[in-house]
Amino acid sequence: MSPNDSYQDKEDILSKTSIKEYIDKNWSECKKSGSGYKVLCPFHDDKSPSMHINDEKGLYHCFVCKAGGNLVQFIKEFKNLTYPETLEEISNFFNIKIPKKNYKPIGEIGLDKKMFDFNKKISLYFKRCLSDEQANLKPIKYLKSRGFSSQDIEENSLGFAPDSWDSITKMVQDKKELLNIALSLGLIIKKDGKEDFFDFFRNRIIFPIKNRQGNILGFAGRTIGDDKAKYINSKESEIFSKRKVLYGLGNFNKLNGRKPKYIFIVEGYTDVLMMNHFGLYNVVATMGTALTLEHANEIKKISNKVIICYDSDAAGIDSSFKNIDPLFQFGIEIFTLRLEDGLDPCSYLEKFGMDNFIQRAKKSNLIIDEYINYLKDKLIEKDLSINEVVDNFVSKIRFVQDYIQRDEFINKFSSSFSISKRKIESIIDNEFVKSEISSQKHNSNRLLGPEDIILKVFLEFIDSRDIGIMNKCSKIFNNIFHKEIIDIIKINPEAEASGVIGSIEEDATSSMLSDLVFTPFDIPNDRQLRGKLILDCIKRIELDSIKDLKRLINLRLSKDGELTDKDEKELLNELKDLIDREKQLQ
Ligand SMILES: [Zn+2]
Numbered sequence: 001m002s003p004n005d006s007y008q009d010k011e012d013i014l015s016k017t018s019i020k021e022y023i024d025k026n027w028s029e030c031k032k033s034g035s036g037y038k039v040l041c042p043f044h045d046d047k048s049p050s051m052h053i054n055d056e057k058g059l060y061h062c063f064v065c066k067a068g069g070n071l072v073q074f075i076k077e078f079k080n081l082t083y084p085e086t087l088e089e090i091s092n093f094f095n096i097k098i099p100k101k102n103y104k105p106i107g108e109i110g111l112d113k114k115m116f117d118f119n120k121k122i123s124l125y126f127k128r129c130l131s132d133e134q135a136n137l138k139p140i141k142y143l144k145s146r147g148f149s150s151q152d153i154e155e156n157s158l159g160f161a162p163d164s165w166d167s168i169t170k171m172v173q174d175k176k177e178l179l180n181i182a183l184s185l186g187l188i189i190k191k192d193g194k195e196d197f198f199d200f201f202r203n204r205i206i207f208p209i210k211n212r213q214g215n216i217l218g219f220a221g222r223t224i225g226d227d228k229a230k231y232i233n234s235k236e237s238e239i240f241s242k243r244k245v246l247y248g249l250g251n252f253n254k255l256n257g258r259k260p261k262y263i264f265i266v267e268g269y270t271d272v273l274m275m276n277h278f279g280l281y282n283v284v285a286t287m288g289t290a291l292t293l294e295h296a297n298e299i300k301k302i303s304n305k306v307i308i309c310y311d312s313d314a315a316g317i318d319s320s321f322k323n324i325d326p327l328f329q330f331g332i333e334i335f336t337l338r339l340e341d342g343l344d345p346c347s348y349l350e351k352f353g354m355d356n357f358i359q360r361a362k363k364s365n366l367i368i369d370e371y372i373n374y375l376k377d378k379l380i381e382k383d384l385s386i387n388e389v390v391d392n393f394v395s396k397i398r399f400v401q402d403y404i405q406r407d408e409f410i411n412k413f414s415s416s417f418s419i420s421k422r423k424i425e426s427i428i429d430n431e432f433v434k435s436e437i438s439s440q441k442h443n444s445n446r447l448l449g450p451e452d453i454i455l456k457v458f459l460e461f462i463d464s465r466d467i468g469i470m471n472k473c474s475k476i477f478n479n480i481f482h483k484e485i486i487d488i489i490k491i492n493p494e495a496e497a498s499g500v501i502g503s504i505e506e507d508a509t510s511s512m513l514s515d516l517v518f519t520p521f522d523i524p525n526d527r528q529l530r531g532k533l534i535l536d537c538i539k540r541i542e543l544d545s546i547k548d549l550k551r552l553i554n555l556r557l558s559k560d561g562e563l564t565d566k567d568e569k570e571l572l573n574e575l576k577d578l579i580d581r582e583k584q585l586q
Pocket of ligand 1: 041042043044046050051062063064065066067
């Protein structure tokens with residue numbers, strides 16, 4: 001729900017509704033399963049009911065596509081409604097009165113719209129500048145040289161920011177509100193300490209960056225002058241965050257609602273657009289950053305498979321491996337497509353055509369095969385020791401959710417390096433808290449880590465929410481989602497799980513939270529035992545972080561000749577302290 005509604009309002013509304021009833025009547029009948037219900041998931045191409053419903057808690061969760069949340073989130077996604085429209089739907093369906101004040105999109109929601117509108121206006125301006133072809137032969141020439149047709153330019157609203165310091169500044173400088181919006185979007189910049197402004201994008205080809213709804217979140221600008229920075233992006237704002245946005249999603253509507261079997265991840269803007277040019281719309285790129293969990297979450301909503309198609313040079317291969325962790329965490333299968341002769345997707349498509357490209361894509365390699373070969377090379381070249389190779393492999397593989405797949409990867413690895421499978425499995429097991437759930441053959445194969453277990457206890461047992469312990473958790477949790485959830489519980493210490501979910505603005509976080517609620521784990525009913533469980537988990541987290549630090553120090557110590565005696569002594573002291581702390585905890 002909107003963060004602006006009071007907590008009590010949200011609880012009131014949700015307590016008068018039944019998520020099961022809504023889904024029964026508006027989608028498909030929920031069937032009893034265990035203590036809850038199951039229904040076909042409307043958010044992915046579901047063959048057997050994968051969506052779990054807990055009507056008592058008012059929550060849903062799909063273990064396949066990770067959709068999850070409360071009734072408001074369900075309706076918003078299912079019917080593609082805005083927040084006020086969703087409240088209206090609830091009010092009508094359940095015949096309950098919802099105070100009018102809740103309808104109003106207030107605060108940030110209103111500001112978002114103003115920002116989208118302003119970006120749209122500026123995008124039209126950039127577009128006009130580009131179409132003024134006489135004056136701007138150079139940008140048009142560049143785009144044509146990259147293979148863009150006039151239709152591509154038009155459809156993607158490509159534009160041009162003129163070589164001027166004040167084209168946008170002039171538009172807004174006398175209008176206080178617009179000036180502030182332009183500033184917060186980073187389209188104009190304030191000169192140091194003065195009430196004086198200048199344009200951010202100058203002499204650049206402009207690529208508007210859109211979300212799936214088609215709103216413009218920000219821009220990318222490619223220089224056509226001799227600026228050292230080839231590409232620059234709008235600055236981070238309320239509506240634009242590089243760690244969340246994927247370039248290319250704005251064109252997914254051209255798939256006409258079809259769920260693609262896989263999504264291509266390519267290196268840059270022009271790769272996306274050229275693949276679009278050849279009729280492939282299931283393509284995204286990050287904006288010069290590594291792929292994040294938020295990106296993986298966006299991808300997971302659309303498909304379970306990705307094909308990474310980066311350059312075949314060492315840099316391209318390295319960056320494709322960086323994508324493994326977040327994608328595996330969301331249970332996404334990863335393939336890589338390395339094109340011959342250093343061709344990128346555009347040049348390959350131009351040379352061999354789309355059918356050939358698709359055939360080639362179907363023969364993509366599993367990324368794990370490439371990764372094992374890569375580790376082999378590193379071992380042979382003595383860049384990595386065998387222990388580091390195992391560590392590297394385990395750190396990736398521990399995120400693979402599918403047990404059969406994980407087993408297959410471990411088999412491959414153990415035969416490539418002649419290390420026993422048992423050994424690798426025991427290392428992986430050590431990374432998790434030993435728990436009963438693996439034997440409980442449920443729909444979730446996820447093993448809960450210590451952070452997960454703590455959060456699950458806090459979510460389900462309000463009387464376990466000790467503020468001192470929660471503060472400690474905020475400090476020691478490593479993962480941003482875990483941190484975010486604990487912070488929300490701290491603010492709403494009386495909220496039930498569905499209320500906590502309602503206060504979350506990030507899809508990725510609410511999905512992770514509903515996953516936690518629906519992943520089975522036996523929490524003791526006795527309050528004291530629960531307290532003990534939490535303390536055990538905290539100890540586990542602390543021990544793990546000591547283990548990581550020790551590994552790091554040992555790694556540095558193992559690099560002979562690179563350390564001065566003083567450094568070495570300091571490291572040994574640190575190591576000794578860590579070992580002492582470890583002993584105290586154990
Ligand atoms: Zn689903």
